[in-house]
Amino acid sequence: MSRNPQRLCAIDELPEGESKGFDLDGDGQDELFVVHREGVLYAYRNSCPHQPGAPMAWRRHAYLNKESSLIVCFAHGAQFDIESGLCIDGPCQGASLTAVPLSQDRDGNVYLTE
Amino acid sequence: MKIIGPDALLFGVDDLEACTQYLTDYGLTPVGDGRFEAMDGTAIVIAAKDDTSLPADMGNGCQLRKTLYGVADEATLNAIAEELGKDREVSRLVDGSIESVDDMGFTLGFQLTIRRDYEAPAEVVHSPGSNAPKRELNELGVDPSVKITPRSLSHLVYFVPDGDKAEAFYRDRLGFRVTDRLVGAGPFMQPGGTQDHHTLFMIQAPEFMRGLEHFTFHFGGPTEVMLAGSRMVEKGYQSFWGPGRHQMGSNWFWYFNSPFGARMEMDADMDLHDEQWVAREIPISAEISQAFLFQYREKWIPGPGGGK
Numbered sequence: 001m002s003r004n005p006q007r008l009c010a011i012d013e014l015p016e017g018e019s020k021g022f023d024l025d026g027d028g029q030d031e032l033f034v035v036h037r038e039g040v041l042y043a044y045r046n047s048c049p050h051q052p053g054a055p056m057a058w059r060r061h062a063y064l065n066k067e068s069s070l071i072v073c074f075a076h077g078a079q080f081d082i083e084s085g086l087c088i089d090g091p092c093q094g095a096s097l098t099a100v101p102l103s104q105d106r107d108g109n110v111y112l113t114e
Numbered sequence: 115m116k117i118i119g120p121d122a123l124l125f126g127v128d129d130l131e132a133c134t135q136y137l138t139d140y141g142l143t144p145v146g147d148g149r150f151e152a153m154d155g156t157a158i159v160i161a162a163k164d165d166t167s168l169p170a171d172m173g174n175g176c177q178l179r180k181t182l183y184g185v186a187d188e189a190t191l192n193a194i195a196e197e198l199g200k201d202r203e204v205s206r207l208v209d210g211s212i213e214s215v216d217d218m219g220f221t222l223g224f225q226l227t228i229r230r231d232y233e234a235p236a237e238v239v240h241s242p243g244s245n246a247p248k249r250e251l252n253e254l255g256v257d258p259s260v261k262i263t264p265r266s267l268s269h270l271v272y273f274v275p276d277g278d279k280a281e282a283f284y285r286d287r288l289g290f291r292v293t294d295r296l297v298g299a300g301p302f303m304q305p306g307g308t309q310d311h312h313t314l315f316m317i318q319a320p321e322f323m324r325g326l327e328h329f330t331f332h333f334g335g336p337t338e339v340m341l342a343g344s345r346m347v348e349k350g351y352q353s354f355w356g357p358g359r360h361q362m363g364s365n366w367f368w369y370f371n372s373p374f375g376a377r378m379e380m381d382a383d384m385d386l387h388d389e390q391w392v393a394r395e396i397p398i399s400a401e402i403s404q405a406f407l408f409q410y411r412e413k414w415i416p417g418p419g420g421g422k
């Protein structure tokens with residue numbers, strides 16, 4: 001029997017144009033975050049390529065710029081393309097966030113794909 | 115040259131509302147016009163990034179637009195204007211301050227300092243065997259609900275593409291001294307009008323990183339840093355490093371990510387030095403970067419024990 005994939009949340013908990021962090025092991029630090037943009041979910045590890053392991057949000061769930069058009073690392077201002085995770089400006093230009101594959105079921109549950 | 119230290123940092127920000135909330139939660143006092151003051155009147159000043167009255171954006175996602183230094187006297191102001199006027203444009207602004215640029219492209223201002231006298235309590239520690247002043251009898255050491263206001267703008271750190279050139283500019287042109295050096299990173303620098311271990315630290319980094327690395331205010335003592343930092347975490351802000359105590363400068367530290375796209379630190383109890391001090395040169399490492407390091411933990415009680 002295959003292991004049950006880990007459920008993250010319901011799709012309703014991820015409003016369009018927003019980001020949400022997930023602290024799966026409850027250590028007070030998000031391991032990953034999800035961005036909902038134009039109907040698509042993008043998930044990345046909460047670890048900035050500039051200083052691997054560095055947490056990126058400036059406040060709980062705040063991973064985006066004001067326009068919600070870019071992911072920003074609020075430690076030193078690196079900016080990332082939401083779709084590709086590529087750093088387009090700032091200290092780690094050319095490096096990429098680590099994508100985390102997600103899946104969804106018919107009932108609108110979002111899972112981590114193992 | 116009696117440059118005291120930064121009087122204000124001027125930012126052109128992406129999210130005014132977020133920065134306003136953040137600075138207020140950090141403990142600074144909003145006094146209007148985007149100005150957020152510490153007890154001595156030193157400040158962070160914010161405006162929208164497209165505000166045309168701001169000095170130019172330096173790129174790389176850096177939102178800092180200007181570092182405004184306070185100087186002790188008119189003679190210093192004139193000396194700076196004369197010195198920098200030798201090879202670059204120096205303008206006099208209507209408020210009497212002067213504006214120019216350093217060798218790395220950071221916009222600088224200089225003004226007669228606006229730092230005002232203020233009185234605030236010291237953190238007094240009872241060290242057995244010491245004759246140092248003690249708290250009044252029956253005076254408590256900690257009040258978890260006390261209002262904490264940062265005391266004074268402390269220091270800032272730049273990423274610079276040419277560390278040697280940047281250091282030479284501040285040393286030879288503006289009279290800063292190197293108090294210590296982290297080899298592989300850069301110099302801690304102290305201007306002529308203060309005894310603080312550093313008001314400026316610069317880290318050698320590639321051109322595309324040029325910008326502000328972090329900035330911080332002095333707090334009254336380690337208890338204030340711990341308490342104010344814990345409140346930040348409890349409000350949902352993201353701790354980046356700390357609390358801990360640095361070795362270079364001995365300051366207690368706690369760094370937070372911020373909507374400025376640079377980390378904002380809280381610091382306390384920095385070493386003071388005069389010209390007798392001989393700068394240390396130490397290779398950078400995690401070991402030398404702190405004497406100890408802790409991490410926030412939700413409040414917890416050990417309980418009576420013995421199991422259920």
Ligand code: FES
Nearest residue numbers: 048050073076078
């Ligand atoms: S750690 Fe993310 S920009 Fe520096």
Ligand SMILES: [Fe+2]
Nearest residue numbers: 269328330379
């Ligand atoms: Fe610092």
